[in-house]
Amino acid sequence: MDYEIVIGLEIHSELDTNSKIFCGCSTTFGAEENTQTCPVCLGLPGTLPVLNKKVVEYAVRAGIAMDCKIANFSKLDRKNYFYPDLPKAYQISQFDLPICQRGDVEIEVGDYKKTIGITRIHIEEDAGKLIHDSGEGTLADNNRCGVPLIEIVTEPDMRSAAEARTFAEKIKSILEYTEVSDCKMQEGSLRFDVNLSVRKNGTKELGTRTEMKNLNSFRALERAVEAESRRQIFELERGNRIIQETRKWDDDNGESFSLRSKEEAHDYRYFPDPDLVPIVLENSYIKEIEDHLPKLPWVRKKDYMEKWNLSEYDADVLTVSKDTASFFEKTVEACGDPKSVVNWIMGDISAALNEQNISMKDVKFSPGDLGELIGLINKKAISVSIGKQVLKQMMETGESPSKIVEKSGLSQMNDEDELKKIVLTVLEKNPQSVEDLKNGKEKAIGFLVGQIMKETKGKANPQVVNKLIKDNI
Ligand code: ADP
Ligand code: MG
Ligand code: ZN
Numbered sequence: 299m300d301y302e303i304v305i306g307l308e309i310h311s312e313l314d315t316n317s318k319i320f321c322g323c324s325t326t327f328g329a330e331e332n333t334q335t336c337p338v339c340l341g342l343p344g345t346l347p348v349l350n351k352k353v354v355e356y357a358v359r360a361g362i363a364m365d366c367k368i369a370n371f372s373k374l375d376r377k378n379y380f381y382p383d384l385p386k387a388y389q390i391s392q393f394d395l396p397i398c399q400r401g402d403v404e405i406e407v408g409d410y411k412k413t414i415g416i417t418r419i420h421i422e423e424d425a426g427k428l429i430h431d432s433g434e435g436t437l438a439d440n441n442r443c444g445v446p447l448i449e450i451v452t453e454p455d456m457r458s459a460a461e462a463r464t465f466a467e468k469i470k471s472i473l474e475y476t477e478v479s480d481c482k483m484q485e486g487s488l489r490f491d492v493n494l495s496v497r498k499n500g501t502k503e504l505g506t507r508t509e510m511k512n513l514n515s516f517r518a519l520e521r522a523v524e525a526e527s528r529r530q531i532f533e534l535e536r537g538n539r540i541i542q543e544t545r546k547w548d549d550d551n552g553e554s555f556s557l558r559s560k561e562e563a564h565d566y567r568y569f570p571d572p573d574l575v576p577i578v579l580e581n582s583y584i585k586e587i588e589d590h591l592p593k594l595p596w597v598r599k600k601d602y603m604e605k606w607n608l609s610e611y612d613a614d615v616l617t618v619s620k621d622t623a624s625f626f627e628k629t630v631e632a633c634g635d636p637k638s639v640v641n642w643i644m645g646d647i648s649a650a651l652n653e654q655n656i657s658m659k660d661v662k663f664s665p666g667d668l669g670e671l672i673g674l675i676n677k678k679a680i681s682v683s684i685g686k687q688v689l690k691q692m693m694e695t696g697e698s699p700s701k702i703v704e705k706s707g708l709s710q711m712n713d714e715d716e717l718k719k720i721v722l723t724v725l726e727k728n729p730q731s732v733e734d735l736k737n738g739k740e741k742a743i744g745f746l747v748g749q750i751m752k753e754t755k756g757k758a759n760p761q762v763v764n765k766l767i768k769d770n771i
Pocket of ligand 3: 334335336
């Protein structure tokens, strides 16, 4: 019997604000435990939260980029539960009136496109972190209490691990482009909860779902979907029921286990937070944010194809990450030669990044430097192969290409008189090749050029060398 997999995601993303959502504490990751707290984010009695307006702005930006309806009126609610990393014993979140609703995000999976519905985006505060492996029992670090989050909830619109992964990657790219979140998954800035059910093909009704919380890599997300759908199908095939429950995904062992069933779920007793006024947004405010939204990946991709004639593939690769896209654009601005910039970024630079396991934002040189390198090649001050050597040094030292060329004496040799001497010597040393060439064996010229390049350490201008050989045989 064939089954269809049904997936809805809940995505938590930490916003890239400097301060927390209801107080002035820093949000910097990795600070010493409990040094970034105050009475407000520790939830001490008598303190009052004040909403950080950047949080609203960032949520609205994300909402616009995901084609949501932005609410003119929304409010903050208390979600009550006790947990050791939540000193207030309630989390300020949004319940029935979230800041964004009913959005759409288009994904491209293999050779088809499809739209995933966004149910809602709401703002809320993060909880602290429990540290279980200190050797001193369980410790609580409250630095993360009150770090602003958005939670993005989707419709149950995804049908495979590939769709879920592609969608998750798309969300990451949107949040990066709009500068809403740094999306550092290893720091917990982007976390996925997977809701999953299966149903027999052709059935309309949704099956009973399970939820796996806090997946923090695309690979884990994909693997969790595959394993959980297999497990559910296996259970159903044996005549068992799926229990609605929260499961924990263990990525090391590639399996999930039950944490708690829905029957034991909390009744959060949501109610409007009496300490905070509702969020009222004028249309003019929303329009202002929309007008200043950074260019989104799909807009840039179209631009690259139309303005600069890039292939769809190249445009796709260059716009996956915002860092790469802006590096690309700035370099084109610097040298005016998009074709060469594509070749360098997709070729030598990306190979070097892969090899060193770093990303575009870690490179030591600037787009201006790469533009300069391309300029040197275009005006024939250096050859392409010398350019490759220069790039290597730029990656290592961050020095400008002209400085490297000057320092290492790598300038291209264009001077005919100087080159002629070398050409004559090489011709003299290789009478057989000269003979072959005279007899029309064009291959011989390649060998001769190679010898001259060897003599000049790759600095000879190949066009000049070719001409000199032909003139002197
Ligand atoms: P809850 O209130 O328990 O969090 P929601 O109705 O808000 O539940 O849904 C949470 C997520 O689960 C959403 O992304 C939704 O699309 C998804 N979802 C709901 N029902 C199913 C189902 N039967 N199968 C798969 N996903 C589902
Ligand atoms: Mg939920
Ligand atoms: Zn604080």
